[in-house]
Every structure is written in structure tokens, then in C-alpha cells.
Amino acid sequence: MKYKIGSIDFSILSPEQIKNIARVRIVTSDLYDADGYPIEGGVMDPRMGVIDPGFHCRTCGGGIGECPGHFGYLELAKPVIHVLYTKVIYYLLKYTCRECGRIMIGGKSGKKTTQPSTCPHCNAQQKKINFVKPYVFYEDKKELTPLDIRERFEKIPDSDLKAIGIKGGRPEWLILTLFPIPPVTMRPSITLESGERSEDDLTHKLVDIVRINQSLKENIDIGAPEFIINDLWELVQYHTATYFDNELTGVPLARHRSGRPLKGIIQRLKAKEGRIRGNLLGKRVNFSARTVISPDPRLSINEVGVPELIAQELTVPVHVTKLNFKEAKNLLKLGKVNYVIRPDGRRIKVTEENRKDLLEHLTTDWVIERQLQDGDITIFNRQPSLHRVSMMAHWVKVMPYKTLRMNPSVCPPYNADFDGDEMNLHALQTEEAKTEAICLMDVKHNIISPRFGGPVVGLDLDQISGLYLLTKKGTIISREEAAQLFADAGIDIKLPLKDKFTGKELFSLLLPKELDMEFKANCCRNCDECIKENCEYDAWVKIRNGELITGTIDAKAAGAFKGKIINKLEKMFDDKEIVKKFIDDAGRLGTAFIMKRGFSIALSDLDLPENIRKKIKTEIDKAQEEANSLIEKYKKQQLSILPGLTAEDSLEAQVMNALASGVSRVSDIVAENVKQTDVMVMALSGAKGSIINTTQIAAVVGQETILGKRIKRGYLYRTLPHIKPFDLSPVSRGFVARGFKDGLTPFELFWNIMNGREGLMDKSLRTRKSGYMQRRLMNALQDLKVVRDTSIRNSNDQIIQFYAGEDGMDPSKSYWGGLNWKEYVKEAE
Amino acid sequence: MPKHEILSEEEKKELLERLKIQEKQLPKILDSDPVIKKINAKAGDVIKITRNSPTAGKSIYYRLVISK
Numbered sequence: 001m002k003y004k005i006g007s008i009d010f011s012i013l014s015p016e017q018i019k020n021i022a023r024v025r026i027v028t029s030d031l032y033d034a035d036g037y038p039i040e041g042g043v044m045d046p047r048m049g050v051i052d053p054g055f056h057c058r059t060c061g062g063g064i065g066e067c068p069g070h071f072g073y074l075e076l077a078k079p080v081i082h083v084l085y086t087k088v089i090y091y092l093l094k095y096t097c098r099e100c101g102r103i104m105i106g107g108k109s110g111k112k113t114t115q116p117s118t119c120p121h122c123n124a125q126q127k128k129i130n131f132v133k134p135y136v137f138y139e140d141k142k143e144l145t146p147l148d149i150r151e152r153f154e155k156i157p158d159s160d161l162k163a164i165g166i167k168g169g170r171p172e173w174l175i176l177t178l179f180p181i182p183p184v185t186m187r188p189s190i191t192l193e194s195g196e197r198s199e200d201d202l203t204h205k206l207v208d209i210v211r212i213n214q215s216l217k218e219n220i221d222i223g224a225p226e227f228i229i230n231d232l233w234e235l236v237q238y239h240t241a242t243y244f245d246n247e248l249t250g251v252p253l254a255r256h257r258s259g260r261p262l263k264g265i266i267q268r269l270k271a272k273e274g275r276i277r278g279n280l281l282g283k284r285v286n287f288s289a290r291t292v293i294s295p296d297p298r299l300s301i302n303e304v305g306v307p308e309l310i311a312q313e314l315t316v317p318v319h320v321t322k323l324n325f326k327e328a329k330n331l332l333k334l335g336k337v338n339y340v341i342r343p344d345g346r347r348i349k350v351t352e353e354n355r356k357d358l359l360e361h362l363t364t365d366w367v368i369e370r371q372l373q374d375g376d377i378t379i380f381n382r383q384p385s386l387h388r389v390s391m392m393a394h395w396v397k398v399m400p401y402k403t404l405r406m407n408p409s410v411c412p413p414y415n416a417d418f419d420g421d422e423m424n425l426h427a428l429q430t431e432e433a434k435t436e437a438i439c440l441m442d443v444k445h446n447i448i449s450p451r452f453g454g455p456v457v458g459l460d461l462d463q464i465s466g467l468y469l470l471t472k473k474g475t476i477i478s479r480e481e482a483a484q485l486f487a488d489a490g491i492d493i494k495l496p497l498k499d500k501f502t503g504k505e506l507f508s509l510l511l512p513k514e515l516d517m518e519f520k521a522n523c524c525r526n527c528d529e530c531i532k533e534n535c536e537y538d539a540w541v542k543i544r545n546g547e548l549i550t551g552t553i554d555a556k557a558a559g560a561f562k563g564k565i566i567n568k569l570e571k572m573f574d575d576k577e578i579v580k581k582f583i584d585d586a587g588r589l590g591t592a593f594i595m596k597r598g599f600s601i602a603l604s605d606l607d608l609p610e611n612i613r614k615k616i617k618t619e620i621d622k623a624q625e626e627a628n629s630l631i632e633k634y635k636k637q638q639l640s641i642l643p644g645l646t647a648e649d650s651l652e653a654q655v656m657n658a659l660a661s662g663v664s665r666v667s668d669i670v671a672e673n674v675k676q677t678d679v680m681v682m683a684l685s686g687a688k689g690s691i692i693n694t695t696q697i698a699a700v701v702g703q704e705t706i707l708g709k710r711i712k713r714g715y716l717y718r719t720l721p722h723i724k725p726f727d728l729s730p731v732s733r734g735f736v737a738r739g740f741k742d743g744l745t746p747f748e749l750f751w752n753i754m755n756g757r758e759g760l761m762d763k764s765l766r767t768r769k770s771g772y773m774q775r776r777l778m779n780a781l782q783d784l785k786v787v788r789d790t791s792i793r794n795s796n797d798q799i800i801q802f803y804a805g806e807d808g809m810d811p812s813k814s815y816w817g818g819l820n821w822k823e824y825v826k827e828a829e
Numbered sequence: 830m831p832k833h834e835i836l837s838e839e840e841k842k843e844l845l846e847r848l849k850i851q852e853k854q855l856p857k858i859l860d861s862d863p864v865i866k867k868i869n870a871k872a873g874d875v876i877k878i879t880r881n882s883p884t885a886g887k888s889i890y891y892r893l894v895i896s897k
Contacts, residue, residue: 789848789849791848793854797850797854798853798854798855798856799848799850799854799855799856800856801890802848802889802890802891803885803888806880806882806885806888806890807882807884807885807888808885809884809885814884818883818884819884
């Protein structure tokens, strides 16, 4: 029988409905009898559903998985308030007449926010209603019991309720007289290893409610004193409240015997691990694997090395046909099939014992669940999946050992490194999924970022240093060395008939013959006048017909996010294999060369000659003196005040400026005089580090800041007790006048640590905040779409934009977010 | 401030026909917005906004004036 859902509406249950949907009346708080069987009329009554395999439901006869479970109900001795509706109850009490029950609107005071003093219908005097969280109501200091409230609500006419928009039930149903007991299937008990039963949190809560209700009823029957009854009534109210929500403000948490807070119904649904976000929007999946990742540059960028252990566990279904019958049989024979599915739908696990038998019976129409093997397509993912490129399709390569292996060039899109990162792998199960992954998600189709039209896959670190050293001026390599280099890199190429090669010639072998381009390399010094090909730093990259003529290959040429050659290749060729091969080969060539040459740095690389050190010292002193003279001027009130700033702020701005320009002059001196070592190779090629890092180590760290300002916090009028009050000098406000190599004074160290702590705090706070902001933004934008008339609309068919992004540009087809009009002009010529 | 102008009845009709939409599907702007007060537009008017864009040169946007 198949039904289609016509409509759903949400409303509250009336006592009659509660009784009607229930199959059991709960009368006792005991769960099991002496033999361990559930008691009838108890909270675990077997008529409320089955949770033990092998048993059948006493109500519907269904087994486990068939029987949906059935409700029970409990008759409350005294009614209680439904805590989740206290707000509605409060408003209804406030705005309905205590005598006639009509809604008090239409009177003289048109404002709805205050409680009317008299009823406009019967002129009855109203009393002040007070709501004390979580669930107590007072009328002129006198407590209103749920019974009183219920009585009042019964008087409200249906027509009035309709007028204020209350649909789907009577307000008196907000006061519970019958309590629905949910089916056991939604609160299954588990049997521990010791044979002991452990009940669900909700069951515990229900037992409490039933037990207290029972004793309340008994006390009423024997005519116990009122205070005892009220205490018990209050207790029933407490238990029903925490059953619904155990995080109510002003209510002590209901706890398990172990002290762990119990989970109310609200807690089951709410937040990250709740039913909505944890189980409906995100689920655990089968056919997936997770382990530590490590690099393997021998793999291509769209491959993933899968450990044998994982490959043996993950499977792919293969339909046995006439065409693949032999292979399928062979796989089964070799033990590379984990399950077989017969045409009747039975899934059989392949074991040593039944393999022979299965081999005999295997025919077409069977499906075998084959182990993962080379050439399968999988989806590779690293969390947080902020990007579409956080999930890409990789081809499987089964390998020994226990880590997932990947080409280091795909680290940037995943934002992965190998300091212990783990990643997930998903084996695709249907032909449609595989095809879609191959056509859309393969790494080679995702080299260009959908965010800014530049490559996200590209070289990094040593690969860039390697290419820089290989292609810079003066690298000469003999034929033997060149052959060895390409062999090491695993590049199959025919060397031209020459005895000696320059690095540029060798790199050119990787470029397609059609490539023509010119651009500034990362090592460009931004001279006032660019002399292009004649650049003394060899920073003008010129490629003609796939020959690197001048310039050095570095981050701007082949790096991730920056690489212009990768970008150009990707846009030139429809066959992305060419781009993929370039990235693979360039990365391996760089690594091979750097290993041949050797690469090492030392602290002494940052030594500076004595005269330069003196020069730096005077520069720093000069900057500090300048700052001090500004402070002097400020104290004499002669300082020029900058527009829009107070005197203090003007001083701060000018002091910061004076010190910063001092540091930047030092930086220039360092850049000119530091030894040309591998440290500088890394900085110039854009592989890692910068001139600022170099200056900070070799010469001067500079101003440490808190919230972008000089350090001010600490004691009254001073930063540390060792400093005189009102001292505004650079040293007392966080200026570090030494480099890390020379060592910092105790004060300076302290400033540096303050700054460091701020950075740390900032980082953790920012990632949390931006994560939430991103979630909100995604939820807001997820169903926007471009329709045929180029407008962007939401799910209500409302127009958001008339032309995507106001310019109709696809960022992934742009040139780092903009238009490369020079290129278009050149093409047109 | 980009140029805001009120569309005439005919222009408005033409726009809605061209996009095959109803008035309420347009993006909205409150009549309490300073620019709407300045150009003296009334609820129900459609405003044509001409914006400068570094990538598109000029881009045109329409908004329906509504009252709160």
C-alpha cells in the first residue's frame, strides 16, 4: 500500500486524542518483574512496541523494524503545565478576562502591550498576572494552580481564539491532564555485557513521573494534608518539565544516578549532535575510510594512495554480465570479493568455506561486491569542508603501509599538511555517481578556484625552491646530470642532442610548444622602471613557443594560488591531462633538483657584517629618538594634532609611524646586505618566509601591538611596575629594538609574548565566529539559482539580482577576480 | 550615491512583461529610505538604479517601493 502525503499540520494533542492514540494505560512505575519480563501497565509495557529481536509486538504483531511502536497514557492525579507553552499560557492569562473569559481587546486602551485593568466586555476588574520562570503564575501575589488556569481557559470562546490566530486546539489542552507515554521504540533499553539492563534517559524520567503521580494519587485518596499534596504536585510538575527540556533556566538539572544530566526531548533534537543537525542533515556513511595522510609526489595529483587494509574493506558493486563474467569469477577465486548478491536479493558474505560453492553458482545477473583496486574512483575529503574543492574525486592506487597518500600539490585546496592530518575516502557505489564524480569532481577539473579564477592546485615549498634554483641564471647541467635528474623525477622525456643544458632549457621541456607568455616573477623587486628582459634579477619571465627565454620560475609561475603558467595552461587546453601532467612533472622536477643540489639553512645565514649592524643600530636609535622628540613635543603641547584625532591619538599615530618607517628602513638595509643563502632563496621564490621574517630575526622585531595599538594595558599610567608612570617612550610601550637572533630584553620578551597571546586568542575566536557566520550565510543562500532570463531568484521566485553579481561574470572564468583585458587585446591583434 | 529614478507606468509595465514577473517578485525598498524620500517616490513605484561597476561598467537594478 502506498500513500502520498497530502498535507501536514502541527497542533497540540487533546486529552481525547492522547487516549485514542494510546494502547496502554500506565498504572505502575515498576518496569520488570522478578523474572526480568516487562510488567503490563508499566512504562516498558510490551504492548508499546518491540525492542528485542525475535519478539513480536503484542499490539500489531510486527517484529523489530516493522512495528512502529504504540503510545500509552498516564492519568495525572492533578494537571500540570506544559513548560514549552508557558509563554502562550502567560499571554492568554494576561489578555483574557478572569470573569467572562473573553479576549480583552477593543477597549479604550488600544495598546496591546499592557494588561487591561477592566474587561471591555463585562467590565470586571482585572488582577495583575505575574509569570515567574519556569512555570509558576501569580495573580496579585496569589499562586494560580494549573487547575485554576485550566478552568479559566475553558471559558474562552472559540470565536475569540480564532480572532487572535490560535489554531489547532483549545488552550486548556496546554495544561496536561493526561500524559502521553511514548512508545518504547523511541527509548530502547540496552543490555550491558553483564546482563544488566540499562534504560534510556526518557524511560528514567517517565518512571519518575509515574512514581510521583502514583504517590500523589494515594495521598489525595487518604486525604493527606495539603502541604504534602502540594509538594508532590510540584514534584510532578518538575519531572514533566525536565522530561520535555532539561536545560530550563531556574530549574535544577535532572541528573542520572552517575551525576550525568539526563537528556530531555528538547536535547534530543537541538544543536549540533541533535536529531536535526546530527542525524538528518548529516549522517554516518558506509563505504568510507579515514586515516592519517602522508605525501607521495610519485602519485599524480588526481590519484590517492589507499592502504591495502582499507582497499580490502571498501567494496564496489559490480554487475556480473557476459562481458565481465570471467573477470568476476577470477576476482571471486582470488578472494577479492567480500559479498555476493544473488538475483533474489540475498546478500551473502564470501568466506573460505562457501567460496567454492559460490564460484559454482555464480552466473550473470549476480552482483559481486569487489574490493577496491587500482583505477577505481573515490571521493577524497578533508574537514572542515568549507569549499567545493574540499571534496574531490581521486583515482585509487592500492599501496602498502597504513596511510592515505596524496600528491603534495593538492594540499592547498584541502588546506592539508602532514603533521598528523586525517582525511576521509568514499568509495562510489553506482555508475551514475562514478560518472558524475569523474566528469565534475576529478582534481584535474578543479584546478581553477571557483572563488577567484586562479589555480588552487599548484606547487608549494621545496618544489618552488627547487624550480627557482634550477631556472635561475647560471645553472648549467651536463647531459648525464640532466638525464639523471629526469629519471629521478620520473619524467619520460627525450633530451635534445646537446652536451650542456641551462636550467631554463630543462624546464622548457615540460612546457607545451604553444605556450607564449610574459609576466613578472615573484622575485621581482618592483623597480621604478621595469627593463623587462634585461632585468638584473632575472625576474621577467618570457616564454616563447614553449621555451623559457628569460626569467626565473617561482611561486608566481607555478605556485598554488599564484601560478600564472598553470592558469594559462588550464585556460588554453580543453584536455586537462596536459595541465595535470605539467603540475605533476614540475613538482617532481623541482623536488628532484633540490635533492640533487642540497638545501639547508642555518642561523649564521642571517649574520650581518659589523658595519651594517652599526648602521642598523643608528637607524633604530634614530627612529626612537624621533619618537621621543614627538613625546617631548606632546608634553609641551606643541604636537601637531591630526585631523579627526585627539591629542593622545595623534601622538600614538605619529609615534607608530616614526617607528614603523625606522623598521622599514632597517628592512631595506637587511634585504641589501644579508648573505644570499637558501633563506633568501625561499623568501625570493615565494616558497616560504619573507623579508619581514628575515629582518625580525637578523635585525629588529619592531613594535608589538595589542588591538593594533601600542601596548597600554597593565598598571595605572604604566605598563609594568618597573616603568615610571606616564612614560610614553617606545621601550616602555612595546617596542622591541632587537632581533630574535640577538635576543630580547626581559621587557621585550614580555611584549612579544603579549602580542603572541593576542594572536592566539584572535585566531581561535575568529575561526569560531567566522564558522558560524559562514553557516548562516550558506543557509541563507543555498537555494538561490540562476534562471533562464539571467536573473537570480530564491525559492519563492523572488528576484534577488537581475544579472548574476551585477556583471554576470563567472569568477572561475575571470583572471584572479578581474578582467585580463591586455590578454584579450593581444588575442584580438 | 548611484542614480535612482522612478519608472513611468509604461516603463514599469514593460519591465514586468519583459521579466515575466509580478510586481511583488521585485526586490523591495522601504519608502522611509532617505533616497526614496529625496526623489519623492510613492509605495508601488518601481525605482531604477544605475550603478557603476569596475567589471560591468554600468549595472541596472530595479526595486519596488513599499511602505512598512
